Amino acid sequence: MHLYLHSFLLLLLLLVAASNAQQPSDAKITNLPGANFTIPFSQYADFITVNGSHGRRLFYWFVESQNDPANDPVLLWLNGGPGCSSLAGLFTELGPFYPVDGETLARNPYSWNTVANVIFLESPSGVGFSYSDTRSDYTTGDQQTTQDTLQFLLSFFAIYEQFANNEFWITGESYGGHYVPWLARAVLEWNSMSPANPINLKGFMVGNAWTDPLYDNRGAATFWAQTGIISNSTFSAILRTCNFSDVGPFVTTLGKVAEPGDDCSAAVNQADEEMGDINLYDIYVEACIGTSRDRRHFGNGGVSLFRRTGQRKSSSQDPCIDIYLTEYIVEDSLISPSVTGTSIFTDTYVARTSLKPFMPLNAPIVGVNALCWWTILALICWPQSFHSTSSSSRKTRSGSWSTVETLMEWYLTQVPRNGWPVRM
Structure with a gap:
């Protein structure tokens, strides 16, 4: 166990009852x-305070199961980014509602809360409605995010103690490829x-x-070319000028966001x-384009090449979300008016480890169920890539991956000693 995490867990033993x-x-x-x-569930x-001395608070939205909340599992959902609000997941992906016109909500018949209790957590502080009284908290990384999320969970289950013994799953997407395994390992530790106050972790899921x-970026660019949404000449320029291993979300050097080379930027802009x-999540559907800021900062969550150029127009965000959150949720006092962080995306998060391959982290997570899914054609067992069959096949040929052929057809169980999930 890392020394910092061991010390942090000892501190939590003293603080877990306080909230x-x-x-x-x-x-x-x-x-x-x-x-x-009529809403048929509670x-x-x-907000839950995760650091009292700093005034650091995380906002959550908890929807009980429509089925059997007392016995159904509890899921924690984390949008990625880093810096994306989990309210995007609530209102555009797996939640029970979605905004129609910025004012009206409609029911989502495919909501995950038809079978589970779901916690949508805004993490880290500075994302969405989560905030801190200490400005420096907005420069953070995976380590602090993990500590805060673990503190949140302990406080949450102390408050909602009727759910403390339910099966618990950690779920997420995009930069959740970092958030989720970090948190799973912290929970196990x-x-x-x-042992007298465990979290009943059954597994984790990441999309x-x-x-x-290297594989995520190259696979994304290959997908663009194979589907004909960029030209072969532009694809060749990207391959020739971009170092895929050195392109990631909010890579930092001395606190500043690193930029790719001019030639790479020009190719990606083209x-x-x-x-x-x-x-870019579904190239065959009509796009929903919001404000210019949304186009720059939200959309193809894993295709980090665009994060680096800062000029993306492609977006998967419904512009009605920000309107609904700012004009209706805040003004109707569901959220305190003093909390001003209402954007679906923020760039305050600094991911210091965003370029490190994350496969080795999974090795200690033995005996935990794991499911990784992909949004288009195939499924790659943990971890997996963004948007591209090419990326998937490259990883499989590397010898460290298992391939699941049909989306969501196979579940994964019992991570073996080398850390990679296998079929049931």
């Missing part, structure tokens, strides 16, 4: 703006140190996980122009 968050009855949402229908929204920049306004 100044509201009780569930006070955090319960009884009137959700825009929901012109939901809660509140917490459980070994505190489109950011894990290895690719951006050729793509036009498309949804």
